[in-house]
Amino acid sequence: MRESEASIRGRVMRDLIAHVTNDHLIGKKIKNGELRKKIGDSEPPWKCPDCFSLDVIEMDNFSMEYLQAKENPNTEKVILQLHGGGYVGAMRNAYRMFAGLYCEVSHGMSVLTPDYRVAPEHPYPAALEDAYAAYCYLLEQGWFSEQIIIAGDSAGGGLAMALCHYLKDHGKQLPCGIVAMSPWTDLAASGESYETNFERDPLFGKTRDSLIYNKDYIGDNDPYNAYISPLYGDFRGFPPMLIQVGSYEMLLSDSVDVAAKAREQGVKVRISIYEGMFHIFQMAAKMLPESKRAWVEIGKFIDVLLND
Template identity: 70%
Template sequence: MGEVSVMGRVIREMIAHVTNDNLIGRKIKTGELRKKLVEPKWRCPDCFYMEEIELPRFRMEYLSSREAPRNDYVILQLHGGGYIGAMRNAYRSFAGLYCEVSKGMSVLTIDYRVAPEDPYPAALEDAVEAFGWLKEAGWHSRQIIVAGDSAGGGLALALCMYLKDQNRRLPGGLILMSPWADLTASGPSYEDNYERDPLFGNTRDSLIYNREYIGCHNPKEPYISPMFGDYWGFPPMLIQAGSVEMLLSDSVGVAYKAKKQGVKVRLSIYEGMFHVFQMGMMMMPESKDAWREIGRYFEVVTGT
């Protein structure tokens, strides 16, 4: 989509500079820094209300608008982190943005169990439980829009595949930011963008080659790598990815396969952008455009 902006180029090069550091950069790429991340307590903006929900195996946060809440749809957010990183403040900010661009939808973000303590299928089990919790709270499946980035995007696809296999109704839509859908790392972009990706490039010692989540399972199992699954009957998808990320093939492959199987898919590849560049929030033109596109997706899917 167009040419990379000056700000986008500067941020991309800053990320590459930090991740190329021998000590800190390696910890970022392997996910070690993410595992040990300690953050200050997130301050919920006055325009939102956040409820913490404790379940036996994991916890959730329900963010809603104080000013103009919508009661016709709800968002289930599945965070990224390579299945080894727990939820962090960036996803609380994501929840706020989802609420804003959807014009008031509430957002349920789950802090699902992660590896190595809880490998597959723990994350999928928790996603299924959270979806069921929303159903029990009174939401119809078609009123639930599932959003996920990176591993969370792959988990969103796996959730839909599981629900379909169980003959359960699917959510009303999917928003996927750079979904990690092929844990075999077999797509062409894993090689084509090997030297271009500022987050995971120039090393095989990164979390995208980590097997802690997979364990002894076959990485081609569709609930682990949805790239190898079946998309018949899936809800409308919006997939966003960056042109220089190693995981680009995951987005392209999922979009191609889903379209061939009759799913409505919009795939947007942002030129010069890196993995989950939407974390730039409102700081660079590309992330602003991505969030505006998500807002338009909500309008199309909900008809409002």
């Protein structure tokens, strides 16, 4: 699916983001991820809405948050959310909001969000290890793999696919579906859109000193390793995937290329390119027509998984 043009609200927000990130006082810090490393400490405590309950689960190396609907919870499946942040940004309130939206559009599914370890203190494979530990935790709690949906945005979307590569390679059963918002699947930055969208990406464009060129997570490892850049892995046997991406993103190729490869290898893939949209426009929730449609689309995809 591809829309013809962005909404007026979408264009205004896109231009506002571009204006802020082109301000050198804060723009460079936004683009290279410096603010993402600090934002968790500066955010006010998150107030969980009354319709949800939130439990914190302490693991050996990280913690997780388990969000549940208080009324009429949907116990047919569960969502494992892997948050974004370029592997350098930890858990923050935006992802708690995402968890609530996932619960809403899935008719009450619980959402587990690991606050996995991030670089530079914890480079690869820390994030993958923690994502795998979170998946195993759900299995230990009595969930079956066919009841687990993995959802992720940006780095989290790539991590969702990397986790599935790891599960498959190690003889583990895969989840029943993947929801990926602008997944970062090619940390080698080799896709066409890294050039064609260089001038118009409002968040990462017009500089090579941005988060998508950051090597803190990769370290000395091979960026073509499928556990780092899932684009280069084998997708045969993967569950159905929904991929959403904005047409203005430098990461557009990360979605387009991985969707094409997975389809060629027999995977059911729906890729939706939202015209004129920027990286993780879904954070606008219901404020933009595009983000509202994106969440409706996610709900419909989850409904399909429920009925399979």
